[in-house]
Amino acid sequence: MAEPVSEEMLNIPLERISLNPLQPRKHFDESKIIELSKSIENQGVIQPLVVRVHPELSGHYQLVAGERRLRALKMLDYQEIPVLIRNIKDHDLLETALLENIQRENLTPMEEARSYQNLLREHGYTQDKLAERIGKDRTTISNLIRLLQLPESIQNDVELGRMTSGHARALVSLPSEDLQLLLRKQLLQQEWSVRETEKRVRQILGKLPQAGIKKSLDGSSEEKKQMLLNLEEDLQRQLGTRVGIRHSGKKGEIRIHYQNLDEFDRLYSLLKSR
The missing domain is CATH 3.90.1530.10 (Conserved hypothetical protein from pyrococcus furiosus pfu- 392566-001, ParB domain)
Known part of the structure; x- marks a missing residue:
């Protein structure tokens, strides 16, 4: 601090x-x-x-x-x-x-996101350093900053309380602004919960060509970093726990964190059933 x-x-x-x-x-x-x-x-x-x-x-x-x-x-x-x-x-x-x-x-979540972005830019902090200074988890900071990638209309929705940051985090996983705006319209009209919005996003992502992931991981360092953050967040939503992905060259590792044995049992059962 x-x-x-x-x-x-x-x-x-x-x-x-x-x-x-x-x-x-x-x-x-x-x-x-x-x-x-x-x-x-x-x-x-x-x-x-x-x-x-x-x-x-x-x-x-x-x-x-x-x-x-x-x-x-x-x-x-x-x-x-x-x-x-x-x-x-x-x-x-x-x-x-x-x-x-x-x-x-x-x-508001958007005010917080803009403040984090300003601190990163003005002070030259890394996200890890910023998290340490303000006492926040790095993933929380990263997820909020990602909301700034959304179209202005969706950012305004969050700002004015028409949707939550949870809805927006689901939408930011979609690969195009057109898809984000399409689902925005549907979720506002039909008053989807965050869980329902996440479900609809997963359905759309499941129908998209998976070559996009490989291409992004083989791309520029910034593109690869963003894709890894997207993948981490998607896995965290599905598993309900913190997930870390490390990728280097053609290989890497996925780390799934658990707080106690009960959570380990839950994750084991969840992964085994898939």
Whole structure:
């Protein structure tokens, strides 16, 4: 995680706080803001906003975390508010804001995915290094970032709650945008569950020529990496456990993980029956 930072608690004029330009959260539910403002009106500000000294404006501050509370306080015409001032460098601003939002489960899956992608790009992290720094499983990060490959309409569906990230993860396994949009239309119209969507995706993939897998594994390193991630996720969905695939040249190995003997028995029975 980001390096430890010094902190100071103060009351400062609300007008001196500017928004975080790297705020991971882009979508705010107005009804939730109104609900929060009523809570603050009754109970006061229980948790201070997190800010840092503005890097360019003397005497001003930049929000790090707490934009929902800031919006609610503006509704209530607060003039001065309690804040926690942290000494956060530009380099750590996005990471700190992301962690604050993740810990409060404030981000949509797409906001989280874009934040991870930005951290990978801006900091030069590998997915393994990013997972270590923010305390998330690498597979979770990888699966979310893959959602950014989907058409914008499907990303918007996830953003607005018309479908879950589970639906979207199933659709991203399809090899073309046309197929993804076709199934999107069907799942929204017929209100498929995630399980039903996964089933339909497997049916489609089962009818496609399997030469595509061999071609991808023989292709560029990026193409091979993406295909291995797709195959890992497909096996994980079918087996209900973590799966790792290592491929080199024409050979490789598949590792199936289990937590205890009961899970081993379940996996053994499942594989034996196929």
